[in-house]
Amino acid sequence: MKPVLVNFVRDTPLGRDAAALLRACVHCGACAPTCPTFQLLGDELDSPRGRIYQMKMVLEGRRPATRETLAHLDRCLGCRTCEAVCASGMHYAALLDIGRVLIEGRVARPWRERVARALVRSVIPHPGRFTPLLRLGQLVRPLMPTALKRRIPARRRAVEWPASRHARRMLVLDGCVQPAIAPNINAAAARVLDRLGISLVRAQSAGCCGALHQHTSDPSGALDFARRNIDAWWPHVEAGCEAIVTTASGCGLHVKEYGHLLRGDPTYAARAKRVSQMARDLSEVVAREDLGRLEPGVPAGTKVAFQSPCSLQHGQRLNGVVEKILSEAGFVLTEVPDRYLCCGSAGSYALLQPGIASRLKRNKVAALESARPDLIASANIGCLVHLQSGTDLPVRHWIELFQLPRGDA
Known part of the structure; x- marks a missing residue:
């Protein structure tokens, strides 16, 4: 063209x-x-x-x-x-x-769409707003009809976060909704990396990666989030942190694109490029270490259906990395038909396009359940929550499989 x-x-x-x-x-x-x-x-x-x-x-x-x-x-x-x-x-x-x-910019959206997008952008990326609303929903969840109850994730507790004690240090992106919905994910990542001789540290003033704004036609807002994260991470980068680890593959993909998105910003271009170069999905980090030091937290031979998020397999092109880690740890990975297809979560898509998202979820759940696994694993918080609303099987982040108490699979 x-x-x-x-x-x-x-x-x-x-x-x-x-x-x-x-x-x-x-x-x-x-x-x-x-x-x-x-x-x-x-x-x-x-x-x-x-x-x-x-x-x-x-x-x-x-x-x-x-x-x-x-x-x-x-x-x-x-x-x-x-x-x-x-x-x-x-x-x-x-x-x-x-x-x-x-x-x-040339077509006026219907007011309902404008309101929906404004609410998504003003609530979800801000933990101080999102978390209280989630807690309220979780409080009244037992009283809700089944269909609505399934859309609100049950409250979960985090495992203990290990103290920083290793010479090797890596940063982690806390994100926006994940700490409220599934606080155990980053805590489990920290404990696994601690076993591997790496301390995972948090930058308190970092937050949402900005992907939600980027994909709902607010690139300026997305860049503001990127700059805030770079500012929060930079002292740690200068102090020698090896990598910036992301446990949500959608966030990781976006952070890897900071260098491109901020290439025209004279103040942030160089730092953004450096941050993108340092960004690693958790699976990239774990795969390079001695996996013999890890022990599964569920019984040996547990059948796991792994849902490879689009942001992991198509965006970051990390096909087979998580699967190899799980297989070497003793899990039995089941066959998932059409594993390249999206589950329908896609960031805010499930909220803004619920009809199509629900159809895709049904198809994906059927594929994941087809070989009768004991549980479903994912690598992205949005996919995890979306899929859990459509299945009675437990859906967990793959790193949690090394932390779950026996019998809690």
């Missing part, structure tokens, strides 16, 4: 980025069969190629931006399956973020 963009975008930073991204697409259509929404809806406009074509038409002035155009873009999960199969190496997710911002 060789786009000739219209005046309103041609000489802008976003326009230049969009043009470069569009040129990478050869419109071959190889991405369409792998797209979850195209599989569900059967509409070419709800495939990556169809969405790219719509964005190109609008940005070239060959068709007006409409609410229908925006609806097709909104229905994209951002799962990046299309990027994983693209022979041209197109960065579709970056184009989607740009397209949404530019088109949303």
Whole structure:
């Protein structure tokens, strides 16, 4: 594609980025069969190629931006399956973020959508707002109808966080919702790394990675979160921390893109690049260590269905890393049909597109349960909560399988 963009975008930073991204697409259509929404809806406009074509038409002035155009873009999960199969190496997710911002700037959303997105952005990334609301929901959860009860995660307690005692130190991203929903994940990661001779430390003023704002058409807000995290981490980076560890693969993918997102910021560009280079998914760290020092916290031979989040397998391209760790630890991994397909969580997608998200969840749960595992493991907090609402099997972060008391699987 060789786009000739219209005046309103041609000489802008976003326009230049969009043009470069569009040129990478050869419109071959190889991405369409792998797209979850195209599989569900059967509409070419709800495939990556169809969405790219719509964005190109609008940005070239060959068709007006409409609410229908925006609806097709909104229905994209951002799962990046299309990027994983693209022979041209197109960065579709970056184009989607740009397209949404530019088109949303020319099309007024219905007020209900504006309110929903504003609530998502103003509550979820802020623990001081999200946690009290979650605790209230958990308090009245026993009184709720079953369907609603399943959507509110039960309250969980964290295991003890070990003291920092090793020369090797790594930072961890606390995140926004994970400490309230599943505080045991980072605590379990800290205990596992402690066994491996690594102290996992927290930067108290760090928080949300910014991905939620980035993918709901607020890139400026996303950059504010990125800058805050960089400021919080930088003293630790200068003090010799080896890596910045993320236990939520969606957050990890976004942190790895800080260098690109802040490349034009003269104050933060160099530090953002350094932070991205230091970012590691927890599985990358554990896989490099002596796994013989780890012991599973559930009975040997436990059958585990691993749900590889899209942000892990398609975004970070870490296929098979967690699976290898679990297999070497003695877990029996079950076969998961169509394991490349999204579960429907996709950050805030399950809140903003509940119909499609529910259908994808049902399909994913059926695939995960098909070989009758004892439990389901994931690597992303959003996927974990989303899947747990659709199954009676326990759904845990994979690192917790090294920390669960026997009988609590």
